[in-house]
Amino acid sequence: MLELRKDIFADERDDNLKEIGKPTQRQDMLGHVTGTSPYFNDHMLQGMLHLKVVRSTHSHARLRRIDTSEAERAQGVRRIIRGADVPVNLNTLLSLINFGKDDEPSLAVDKVRYKGEPIVAIVADSEREAFEAIAKVKIDYEPLATVFDVEDALKPGAPVVNEVYPRNTFTYHETYDRQQLRFGDADRALATADHVLEQRYQMSPIEHAPTETNGSIAAPDTNGRYIVYTSTQALFFSVDTCAKILDVPSNTFHFIGGTVGGGFGGKVDTLTEPLCILGAMLTGRPVRYVFGREEEMQYGPPRGAERIYIKDGVMRDGRIVARNIRAYFDSGAYTRLSSYAAVKCAAHLPGPYTIPNVHGDVYCVFTNRTPATAMRGFGVTAMDFAIECQMDKLAHLVGMDPMEFRILNAYRDGDMKAHRREAKNTALIECVQVAAEKAKWPIREEFRRMSSRKDGGGARAAIPATPPESHAPVAAPSQQRTTYDRAPVATREPPPPPPPPSSPTPPRPNAPSHGATRFSSVFGTRRR
């Protein structure tokens, strides 16, 4: 049930519009409910071939030899595509906006960096024949040591996942192994806080689980052009990515999409279009490349996992005086979009609260797993989980109602945010008040009267003195590594044991404490 609270902020709005604000039925509803809306996969073209890829069975391995001779002779096979057939076989998605280095091949050449990485593409008359040919491709792997944990990946001597980033971290501003946020003096404020609470949070990877899996159909068109039916979430992003990988002008392609069976961020990566078009170029026939459900779940990119450490200083009266956050984004074997998420995350710190001292370090880390990508709430969802669990613990620690605790610390119009821009048009307090009302959660009168539009700014608008840091630039790796990690590794690491059950630590009792309380569930964490 949805209720429009027109009474709140009514003075900032005209409610005299004719079409806006009406519950008009969606333009495409009839097509959707009668099953006639055209999706990419509804284009069954004459003579259409089917593309499938051979995927790595190892998480990290050198490719000694790829033998496709038997597959080439298999029934129904029209074309085998190898890495050497891809005109520009190295790309990174955000190179289109000049962010990051090309680090990912369309088809692996000398090394695979995650289980499921595409190595060879097979174009056949039917999906079944493509699958049968896949079984006939022989690949000689030389397994390399793997790293799956983001903090292990940062340790000295960790296996190098991706030689473009030999320290296993994305490089920011050409120098930094993280995106920083510095606002005030968090260390000093933590030293004088009544309570300090340090906690660790772990967001799991998540599958987008769209009803329609990733896919595309490419067909030769007249005048040397190619028509491409696609499930992409970003049409021109995909057009330009394909133009780069296939080394042709972007107007070679006529992309048609726009009606997509769920995306949630999982259809930005342009995973199927380049090989699909290449298949059409090499065979002169329409080619269809659609992920199966297992491919979508395990080798299509997930929401990446994030590990987050938060250390907060809070006063007995409930004011948070410092927040120190260290976050590791698990990007998997390639960058895709995680590099951007870390920047977005840094800007989001310390959440929708006015905290005078904030210290943030956000890392984008490479591991030997399926590359992660965007998903609904990208860069923010996991951080909100961590921050809001932490807020609950802090309220408990100081003996405050969690609603009132949030209202007390909420940002308001005119406050300075940690990324050094003034907060405007805020409405956190009102949301908490209305949710409390709806849930019949009693909050005290003084908290019911507070407003995002009152008592912000002033001293809260100041940018606090921020101590300079002696920041050593990231040193070049001592070992020069070129095509792949040549460290002497012969055998594959045994899989790590299952993680121990989480041992939740009960928070401190609510009794008013005297003097500083130091509380940490995090021991032995690596200091920067």
Add this chain to the structure above:
Amino acid sequence: MTRHRGRGIASINYPIGMNLGGDPSQALVHSNPSGKFTVALSSIDLGQGMKSVTRQICAETLGVPVEDVYVDTADSDTGPHCMGSFASRGTHRVGNAVMAAAREARGVMMEAAAEELEVNAADLETDGRGNIHVKGAPHRSISTKDVAIAAQFKQGKTISGRGIFLVPLSNVDPETGEMSPATCYAHACMVAEVEVDDETGEVAMVRMDSAYELGRALNPRLVEQQLVGGAWMGVSHALYETPEPYYPDPSHGPRDFVEYLMPGPGDICPHDIAVLERPAPDGPFGAKGPGEMCANPVLPAVANAIFNAVGVRIDDLPITPEKVLRAIKAQGGARPQARR
């Protein structure tokens, strides 16, 4: 065996749009000779209602009924550039581009109408039902259809408009992180009530109460479907889903919906939503965007409710029955906190 109830809250904000490399979208609007308008976009409708919300924005700006507008998307030969449908940018960025294009088209339409009615265009207004008339004199009126015919065949005018909305690139300071990541923010607060079984560790959703501030709800039904669906995605993230159940060990990954768990119809609970509207100064009719942020407050609200119910903190997602049960056992049984 006891089932314990608990309530938890979370409050959040969310940036609208992306902040990297500049964030543009374009739109083209044109009329056919019958006064029916087409909006050409390359933006994607993922099911969220992109076509419908831009259609309403275009109709409102032109001053014509929504039935007179059709949104065509996404064709790289006809639709102008758009970054894509992600980062909660559709309503805000594309909506603004459509508004700009519709404003330009409306300007031509009003000029053409003024020529037909032999008045000054500034003295004309639209009635939103397909007519243009002189302010204060509704009888001096012409239909948009007749204006379109006159523009096309008599006056030689094209009733069309181009629109772009660009949020320029914001540089990020490497040391301090100073940047302009977004121009506006949506807000939310969620109260989740759960029931935790202390014998099995299972968590059942009892109800959700929420407040979302979205600038302006351009279409309340589209907003509702986002908020309801998004909240369930949040519940699913909190309690059920992951392709790597033993992360960081990548083994035993699910391959289909038998192995990949999500809540089913029997797990659904009531969700009572309030929508607040504090217009964004740079949003189309003040709109921000409900798309992504609706899932975010649910995860921590559920985790906090579990603590309230049985006194355990699970800081690793997803919060499976196994983790809850182990934690309850580790602390020697459920410790219900003060009822809220």
